[in-house]
Amino acid sequence: MSSLVSILTLVVAMIAFRFMPHPENVAPIGAFALIGGFYLNRRLALVVPVLALLLSDLLLNTQMGYSAFHAPRLVDYAAFLAIGVAALAIRNKGWKLQLGTAAAVPFFFYAVSNFGVWLTGLSLSGQPYAKSLAGLLECYTAGLPFLRGSLLGDWGFMALFVGVMALSTAAGRVQRVAVATKH
Secondary structure (H helix, E strand, C coil), X not given: CHHHHHHHHHXXXXXXXXXXCCCCCCCCHHHHHHHXXXXXXXCCCCHHHHHHXXXXXXXXXXXXXXXXXXXXXXXXXXXXXXXXXXXXXXXXXXXXXXXXXXXXXXXXXXXXXXXXHHHHCECCCCCECXXXXXXXXXXXXXXXXXXXXXHHHHHHHHHHHHHHHHXXXXXXXXXXXXXXXXX
């Protein structure tokens, strides 16, 4: 029950964060997609981060008057799922591989999400990107300011989540030792 409360608290916190003023793309979703794959029960590792994203998108987009399910956003969902799958695949493969994967997450999301925008969406000016190499490069260039936010958000929240998990694990060990010494 305690872990369910912890997971629900994380989901509510991630949703709440998206409603607070914050720099563009500085958000916990990418970090939680990865860390969820490292730490959560395998059945929940993919569901919980996507559920948090879906619920917050539904709430935000209802306020803003557009659908959470437009094509570029569906590409984002696929990217977050892929991050979770990668985390599940390497969860017991050692900290070096996990750290390398964590370092790559914002770049992976940048590459996938901007490709989705180029393929399906409009430029920041409201005009479609040309379906050419030049249009793709224009899209990636326009996305660079968002990459900066993803780097800060993903790496910062990953560090926070890993720190919380380490403290939680240490506190659990201390509690188990205290209970064992009483008997």
